[in-house]
Amino acid sequence: MSSQNIPTRDRILKSTWQLLEAGNGSAVRMSDIAKAAKISRQALYLHFPNRADLLTATTRYLDEVHDIDAKLAKSRSAASGTQRLEAWVETWGNYIPTIFGVAKALMAMQETDEEAAAAWNDRICAIRDGCEKAVQALKADGALTDSMSEVEATDILLTILSVRNWEQLRIDCNWTQARYIDMMQQLAAQALVKS
Amino acid sequence: MSSQNIPTRDRILKSTWQLLEAGNGSAVRMSDIAKAAKISRQALYLHFPNRADLLTATTRYLDEVHDIDAKLAKSRSAASGTQRLEAWVETWGNYIPTIFGVAKALMAMQETDEEAAAAWNDRICAIRDGCEKAVQALKADGALTDSMSEVEATDILLTILSVRNWEQLRIDCNWTQARYIDMMQQLAAQALVKS
DNA sequence: ATTCTGACTTGACACGATGTCAATATAGAT
DNA sequence: ATCTATATTGACATCGTGTCAAGTCAGAAT
Known part of the structure; x- marks a missing residue:
């Protein structure tokens, strides 16, 4: 078996x-x-x-093939909180294209299928974890904006970096991948980093 | 008939x-x-x-019942570009809850049904128009950031204000509607307004 | 009073997709 | 020569959308 x-x-x-x-x-x-x-x-x-x-x-197969853990380890080693945020946005943002097809199918199924919902939720948790770590790194540096809590900051980052948003900008609006990464880094920094 | x-x-x-x-x-x-x-x-x-x-x-029925045109007219009368952006985010953001059920069903259908895709796309165009007008108002005031074109700014605003993002923050993350509006106004201003 | 018409009902059916079941074939290990 | 795992074929149940045919029923026209 x-x-x-x-x-x-x-x-x-x-x-x-x-x-x-x-x-x-x-x-x-x-x-x-x-x-x-x-x-x-x-x-x-x-x-x-x-x-x-x-x-x-x-999705698990893709994670294995692309050794996503190794890539994440890299982004974890960033010096400052802001650099870590930048690295995280870049790593995840560049991984989205790989898993997009499967992710979309899973998201579509999620609406009707209980098991698919659980599976996708599981993936989201992993991504949320990455967001949370980045926010915590900012906080540790004292660089997190005063206008929101750590949880809210994580929520916002997770939302900004959603697969749907990637789809909208990359596919519906025809942005290049480079421009997408660039703008998301900007957006995330503006939203989360104390000015 | x-x-x-x-x-x-x-x-x-x-x-x-x-x-x-x-x-x-x-x-x-x-x-x-x-x-x-x-x-x-x-x-x-x-x-x-x-x-x-x-x-x-x-959706058309809901637009009629809630007289969405009147509400939009209000946001169009804002004095400055930044105020107009704020008003637009508020108007649209507060309309989302009303149409969310139908919107979600339509979005789900869109994946398989050609006609549903066209219908939803039609709605998106109307929203995009609102975003574009807000961006143009900013531009006219000289308040639009240098870091992106008008089209890009519209793309970003449309993305930030997507129904999916509303769902994620309001439903998945349990935000209040007031907090959602507040944060989206902040996010939009930070992204689009020259600092 | 009868007929006509439009809105509605019941019941049957085709289609496409997922998932199940039973019977059968085939190749490799023992 | 046989046992087992992996596949195959074909049939079938289920669910939701959409279609079709036949019949009901109330009210308006004549």
């Missing part, structure tokens, strides 16, 4: 990712994934109990 | 709104609406060709 099915399972995850990436998030059916992975639709259910599980497994 | 069916049609729109408002946006089926309006599910299709049309008709 856990040992030798690696090739097929991997092929499924890879196909899922590629389809979601290409199709920009929507309208990827289980049958599409099966076709791409060159197995029958029913065989998918031998590897993943349902669509929500497949999608969350895909 | 257009004269005496007002009561039923109105009852449908009202029921739709109430259900979407109460159910916080999701899982409202045509049959639910029919039941609430006390007609058969099939009779719904005598009044609206499909779900997307019903939802967009509901």
Whole structure:
């Protein structure tokens, strides 16, 4: 059950990712994934109990492949609070494109599917944690604005850095990734750093 | 076709709104609406060709009922650019709760339904227009920041004021409506107004 | 008084997507 | 030669949207 099915399972995850990436998030059916992975639709259910599980497994797969932990470690080593904020915005902001397809599918499912909601919420918590750490670093430097609490600052940062906002600016408004990162760093600093 | 069916049609729109408002946006089926309006599910299709049309008709109905044009006129009469920005953020930000249910349903449909996407896009254009006018007022006052173009400033404002962001802060993070308005005004001013 | 019309009802059905089940095939390990 | 894991095929249940056909029913026109 856990040992030798690696090739097929991997092929499924890879196909899922590629389809979601290409199709920009929507309208990827289980049958599409099966076709791409060159197995029958029913065989998918031998590897993943349902669509929500497949999608969350895909995000974990992406985290592994891109070694997101290592990237986060880098941003944690920033000297000052403001530098740490900048680094965090950059790291997360540059990771969004990779997971966007899966994230969008998961967000869409979340509305109807309990399990998908939980899975996505789990991801959000991880991101929130990154935001919180950045806010705490600012606070420690005495650089956090007086106009809001640490929790509020975290809420705001999390909101600014949402996948939906990335989608709106990058895709709907056609911004470049560089411009997006730049502006988000500006926006975050203006909102959180004491002037 | 257009004269005496007002009561039923109105009852449908009202029921739709109430259900979407109460159910916080999701899982409202045509049959639910029919039941609430006390007609058969099939009779719904005598009044609206499909779900997307019903939802967009509901937004128009809400616009009428709440006389949104009058409220917008007020914010247009602000003296300075910065005041106008403040007024716009307040007006739109305070209108979001009213339309949130319908908006969320429409946004969810948009992913799969071409017509729903067009309808929602139409609404977005109207909001974008409000953002653009505020940016232009700032520009006219010479108060627009140098760090971005008018288009970029509009993009940013539209993004900050998105329904999704409202949802995240108001519902997920449990902010009060007053705090939300306050912080969005701050955020918008910091981002757009020359310091 | 009868007929016509418009709004509505009931009941049946097609479609697309997810998920399940049973029966069968096939390759590799023992 | 057989056992087991992995797949396959095909059928089917469920849910929601949207369509179709046939019939009810009240009120207006003649």
